Amino acid sequence: MQTMAIIGAQWGDEGKGKITDLLAEQCDLVVRYQGGHNAGHTIWVNGQKTVLHVIPSGVLHPKCLSVIGHGVVLEPENFLNELSKIKGVTNVTPDNLKISSTATVITSFHKLLDGARESQGPEKIGTTGKGIGPAYEDKVSRRGIKVKDLLDKDTLVRRLSNGYAEKAILFKHLYHIDIPSIDEEVERLYRYGEALKDYVTDTFSLIDQKLSEGKRVLYEGAQGILLDIDYGTYPYVTSSSTAGAGIYTGAGIPGRRVEEVIGVAKAYTTRVGEGPFPTELFDEIGNEIQTKGNEFGATTGRKRRCGWLDIPLLRYSVKCSHLTSIALTKLDILSHIKELKVCYAYEVNGKVVDCAYPGINLYHAKPLYKEFKPFTDDFASGKPSKEFEAYMNFIQECLGIPVGIYAYGPDRAQVVFRQKYS
Ligand code: IMP
Numbered sequence: 001m002q003t004m005a006i007i008g009a010q011w012g013d014e015g016k017g018k019i020t021d022l023l024a025e026q027c028d029l030v031v032r033y034q035g036g037h038n039a040g041h042t043i044w045v046n047g048q049k050t051v052l053h054v055i056p057s058g059v060l061h062p063k064c065l066s067v068i069g070h071g072v073v074l075e076p077e078n079f080l081n082e083l084s085k086i087k088g089v090t091n092v093t094p095d096n097l098k099i100s101s102t103a104t105v106i107t108s109f110h111k112l113l114d115g116a117r118e119s120q121g122p123e124k125i126g127t128t129g130k131g132i133g134p135a136y137e138d139k140v141s142r143r144g145i146k147v148k149d150l151l152d153k154d155t156l157v158r159r160l161s162n163g164y165a166e167k168a169i170l171f172k173h174l175y176h177i178d179i180p181s182i183d184e185e186v187e188r189l190y191r192y193g194e195a196l197k198d199y200v201t202d203t204f205s206l207i208d209q210k211l212s213e214g215k216r217v218l219y220e221g222a223q224g225i226l227l228d229i230d231y232g233t234y235p236y237v238t239s240s241s242t243a244g245a246g247i248y249t250g251a252g253i254p255g256r257r258v259e260e261v262i263g264v265a266k267a268y269t270t271r272v273g274e275g276p277f278p279t280e281l282f283d284e285i286g287n288e289i290q291t292k293g294n295e296f297g298a299t300t301g302r303k304r305r306c307g308w309l310d311i312p313l314l315r316y317s318v319k320c321s322h323l324t325s326i327a328l329t330k331l332d333i334l335s336h337i338k339e340l341k342v343c344y345a346y347e348v349n350g351k352v353v354d355c356a357y358p359g360i361n362l363y364h365a366k367p368l369y370k371e372f373k374p375f376t377d378d379f380a381s382g383k384p385s386k387e388f389e390a391y392m393n394f395i396q397e398c399l400g401i402p403v404g405i406y407a408y409g410p411d412r413a414q415v416v417f418r419q420k421y422s
Pocket of ligand 1: 011012013038039040125126127128129130131132133222223227236237238239272273274
């Protein structure tokens with residue numbers, strides 16, 4: 001198998017960082033293809049915690065080349081801070097970390113606009129406030145700044161001026177916020193450009209060449225399929241293509257099929273920000289899962305909403321990204337819980353539906369639950385209980401693809417492979 005992908009099968013925070021880190025060991029490249037520092041990928045190795053936001057989760061394996069593809073939106077200041085933190089943990093150099101010259105830059109204006117809209121706008125999305133949406137808007141409206149533009153001051157002035165007058169009016173008259181001048185922003189971005197120039201390259205050609213040489217590539221998704229701009233629960237989504245289709249545009253591998261597409265899902269469901277959530281729990285069990293699972297956003301620290309595993313949503317995710325297997329995480333959180341349920345279908349307008357197709361109004365979907373005998377596994381013994389097996393087999397049967405990996409704790413070692421990924 002030459003190509004694999006790790007994709008969040010829910011609303012993000014599924015534990016993709018851990019699975020990527022595990023599989024990166026056997027890969028030559030790990031490529032991020034969308035999103036930005038709104039992501040928070042946490043990896044624990046021997047009790048040491050590393051949180052990555054835009055740097056690929058293969059970076060703890062210095063022999064593996066980490067690539068930030070052109071579909072990513074990059075905030076240079078945040079990238080450089082993350083880089084300096086990670087340098088104390090692993091050997092990262094311009095030889096093993098590359099940024100696409102055509103990735104889009106998140107500027108000060110994007111962050112300010114994101115914050116202004118969230119605090120004053122009529123409809124709150126509950127964004128991470130990192131400027132992700134406004135940066136993608138500028139990209140699509142052809143006013144974006146590319147990483148390569150940071151390396152040339154004249155280009156930077158020209159590109160930044162494009163649209164500045166419009167933004168200045170918006171900030172002054174609608175949001176009543178002072179914004180930096182073009183000169184200030186140019187100086188700031190140019191300085192960062194100088195600091196990151198050694199990492200910048202044409203990643204399209206790089207990936208193409210590595211694939212031709214037979215190297216193994218792992219594509220690392222951020223957020224989850226249900227937050228995809230097209231497939232997700234719009235408008236409560238992020239602004240990028242988080243599903244498998246994003247790999248082809250955001251990393252640049254047109255015409256090639258990714259052989260193994262692993263959907264990462266928690267054994268329950270969580271969501272941060274606004275939007276529908278059919279299996280959300282508002283009771284003691286929901287609080288228990290939230291507390292025991294330490295369900296706080298790795299990027300914003302916000303409390304995550306928690307609910308039971310939702311099979312109709314996962315069935316939809318399997319279809320959206322042609323998932324070939326599932327990595328199920330945080331099973332330890334459900335161990336010893338006094339009640340255990342899985343939503344296998346919804347009742348909508350008196351009809352039973354088993355897949356959360358976009359035509360279904362999730363606010364009106366009544367979850368139908370199958371109740372399971374709770375399991376009390378400690379997992380380390382390597383002998384799963386029959387209650388645990390029953391729970392896993394049910395999920396597998398419902399989804400029609402294997403649960404190839406399951407994780408029972410944050411550490412790299414707390415994982416069981418039920419199939420080979422080689
Ligand atoms: P944005 O990506 O900051 O624009 O936020 C849009 C929506 O996506 C909000 O509901 C966020 O909470 C959610 N979101 C963005 N990134 C992540 C993530 O990494 N994990 C979980 N939710 C996320």
